[in-house]
Amino acid sequence: MKLNELRDNEGATKKRKRVGRGPGSGTGKMGGRGIKGQKSRSGVAINGYEGGQMPLYQRLPKRGFTKPNRKSYAVVNLGLIQKFIDAKKIDGSATITEDVLISSGLVRRKLDGIRVLAKGEVTSKLDLQVTGASKSAIEAVEKAGGALTVTTTAAAE
Numbered sequence: 001m002k003l004n005e006l007r008d009n010e011g012a013t014k015k016r017k018r019v020g021r022g023p024g025s026g027t028g029k030m031g032g033r034g035i036k037g038q039k040s041r042s043g044v045a046i047n048g049y050e051g052g053q054m055p056l057y058q059r060l061p062k063r064g065f066t067k068p069n070r071k072s073y074a075v076v077n078l079g080l081i082q083k084f085i086d087a088k089k090i091d092g093s094a095t096i097t098e099d100v101l102i103s104s105g106l107v108r109r110k111l112d113g114i115r116v117l118a119k120g121e122v123t124s125k126l127d128l129q130v131t132g133a134s135k136s137a138i139e140a141v142e143k144a145g146g147a148l149t150v151t152t153t154a155a156a157e
């Protein structure tokens with residue numbers, strides 16, 4: 001094979017549609033915009049506009065509520081913690097705190113704390129200290145012979 005024989009796979013590249021380039025192109029004259037009307041002109045933004053009538057999204061009542069001081073937790077599954085221990089990225093014999101999880105790269109940032117969920121298997125004896133945990137996660141850790149302590153900030157929820 002030579003350099004001049006190199007080419008893309010069939011169908012890997014597609015030619016750009018050139019609008020308004022004469023009648024032979026198939027998209028000449030009006031360029032696929034039809035005849036007259038607001039949409040045929042430039043500078044049109046009519047998403048959800050209903051011709052002056054009150055739009056549907058404004059006619060419907062508001063619903064729901066967003067809690068202004070809502071806490072958002074970084075979520076970690078037990079299976080991932082076990083995987084990091086097996087890969088020797090976390091020392092399983094020492095106490096695993098939130099700072100340990102961040103420094104190992106398992107969690108990017110703490111947010112309002114780290115919450116542990118029970119997805120995955122735990123085989124080693126863990127000593128975890130986190131802001132939150134599901135009941136099933138606590139049971140799974142204790143079943144494996146470890147301890148999962150939830151710090152007081154989560155108890156105030």
